[in-house]
Amino acid sequence: SQKIEQNSEALNIQEGKTATLTCNYTNYSPAYLQWYRQDPGRGPVFLLLIRENEKEKRKERLKVTFDTTLKQSLFHITASQPADSATYLCAATMGNTPLVFGKGTRLSVIA
Amino acid sequence: EPEVTQTPSHQVTQMGQEVILRCVPISNHLYFYWYRQILGQKVEFLVSFYNNEISEKSEIFDDQFSVERPDGSNFTLKIRSTKLEDSAMYFCASRDANRGPYGYTFGSGTRLTVV
Numbered sequence: 001s002q003k004i005e006q007n008s009e010a011l012n013i014q015e016g017k018t019a020t021l022t023c024n025y026t027n028y029s030p031a032y033l034q035w036y037r038q039d040p041g042r043g044p045v046f047l048l049l050i051r052e053n054e055k056e057k058r059k060e061r062l063k064v065t066f067d068t069t070l071k072q073s074l075f076h077i078t079a080s081q082p083a084d085s086a087t088y089l090c091a092a093t094m095g096n097t098p099l100v101f102g103k104g105t106r107l108s109v110i111a
Numbered sequence: 112e113p114e115v116t117q118t119p120s121h122q123v124t125q126m127g128q129e130v131i132l133r134c135v136p137i138s139n140h141l142y143f144y145w146y147r148q149i150l151g152q153k154v155e156f157l158v159s160f161y162n163n164e165i166s167e168k169s170e171i172f173d174d175q176f177s178v179e180r181p182d183g184s185n186f187t188l189k190i191r192s193t194k195l196e197d198s199a200m201y202f203c204a205s206r207d208a209n210r211g212p213y214g215y216t217f218g219s220g221t222r223l224t225v226v
Contacts (some may be wrong), residue, residue: 049213
């Protein structure tokens with residue numbers, strides 16, 4: 001079955017450092033990968049989307065990569081701040097198929 | 112910024128009772144979704160709805176579940192006879208058909224507790 005895996009349940013980093021989160025997919029060739037932020041008790045909030053033919057996408061302090069050979073996406077937050085502390089979800093879709101989510105990585109940025 | 116609105120924010124119900132969760136999607140969006148998240152687990156797809164009918168549903172979405180768009184603004188999820196394992200956060204989402212896979216906007220969710 002299609003699987004989206006975020007192998008790190010939790011990640012702690014110091015303020016100002018770059019956080020790197022990993023998303024792997026198996027039995028799947030998604031056309032799009034998306035990253036969402038989820039705060040406790042709230043719904044996911046869309047951050048970035050990357051297409052399979054794109055290597056990298058940036059938005060302010062965020063950067064996403066898509067490696068179809070490794071079947072992996074990396075999500076980077078540069079100059080991290082305590083306000084970036086949240087759970088980050090990776091999700092995949094073929095385009096017209098519903099989003100399939102990973103379990104998420106809980107990021108804690110320590111001042 | 113436009114929002115997806117969900118009511119109620121919390122619902123406690125007895126096992127076997129029917130519940131209706133309500134959502135108001137963004138007005139010009141045409142695709143609607145229900146997802147659920149059991150505490151500590153991943154966000155799981157339940158059902159998608161387009162052009163006044165179900166376009167896709169997951170194995171979770173069995174005969175106990177139904178969706179409806181009773182008027183031009185509301186989108187509801189009904190669970191006919193709730194079970195303890197239905198306790199979860201239920202999220203509604205909508206998407207702008209003109210933006211392809213972009214534009215999934217989620218509501219803040221309804222926390223359903225079945226006792």
